[in-house]
Amino acid sequence: MSEHDRDPTPDAETETRNDEPLLEIEGLRTTFGTDSGTLVAVDGIDVTVRAGETVCLVGESGSGKTVAVESITRLVQSPPGRIEGTVRFKGQDLLSADEATIRSIRGHEIAHVFQNPQNALNHCYTVGWQLVEAIRVHEDVPEAAARARAIDLLDRVGIANASSRFDDYPHEFSGGQKQRIMIAMALVGDPDLLVADEPTTALDVTVQAQILDLFEELKTEFDMAVLFVTHDLGVVAEIADRIVVLYAGKVMERGTVLDIFERPGHPYTRALLECLPGRGNEISGIGGSLPEPTAPPDGCRFAPRCPHAIDACHRDGQPLETEIEPGHSVSCVFYREGRDSSVVSPEGPTGVSSDDADEEARSTDD
């Protein structure tokens, strides 16, 4: 059972897919200057999104999901924000690009959909007018053509009788319909990457499911990749190809949907899964709370809440990610070379009692 830290040899995934990553986030670190010191919202994360795939960023409230995705096109206000690292989109670094370049990409090649459609639509103008305006910002087309395109987009996102709804105001639409309209707005520039930040959280469950279905359809129809942010693993299971589990600004685990749901490695991922309905812990949730983002703990960020934590978990920074199978990696001390990862498995350590294993792990601390 020799598990190894991530090595430079290409994994099966990159070998079998010939497409270059669409988006490559490396060492992204976003901080805010606050009265109580520097708040580290995102602390050196790597995320890759390939053309056409759906990657979900999942984690509890405050783990840095929104800040991470808003850092991509520099939507984070700076100051007080400060974004460091590399964000390459089709090979171009967005963090060092000039403002004009960013503006030409934001809303065009990379479009955002936000949690609350209420705030994003202007209640003084008809929905059709707003769409036409958005279309004409992108391309210099006559009004009639923009109008036809707007109606087509409304139709494609599932607004029934699109042409007769064109002159309706936002308040004449339901919450779910408003989110559909916001998605239509995002599609105006025919994006290659749609960044959706909790787009269904404000909606009731049935509508939520319909919007998720819509994402699935549009993804294929518009041939785009989706970077989807949610705190809800149930949502993730519906739409993700790959998952990145974030906790307190750090990546805890990453893998495919099957990796994460069937073979979760990190105690944090396991705890999140336990909170899913019917998994036993949905009422009480994970004990404890996120660390203070201005004073994160040394060692693994989850260690203060982790039932398995040993001394080694409380020092030397977040453990390097260990790849436990191709494309599936875990940032946990127990997956380091020479440690017994079965200690953190739900079944408990293999062969030895939990206490023995803890003792053994302690005695081999380096």
Ligand SMILES: Nc1ncnc2c1ncn2[C@@H]1O[C@H](COP(=O)(O)OP(=O)(O)OP(=O)(O)O)[C@@H](O)[C@H]1O
């Ligand atoms: N403009 C800001 N100034 C200072 N701190 C900020 C700012 N924006 C976000 N933060 C802090 O950054 C951390 C990460 O916040 P973020 O909104 O990214 O979390 P999240 O994972 O999206 O949570 P949620 O699920 O609640 O949306 C939090 O501690 C938050 O308070």
Ligand code: NI
């Ligand atoms: Ni958020």
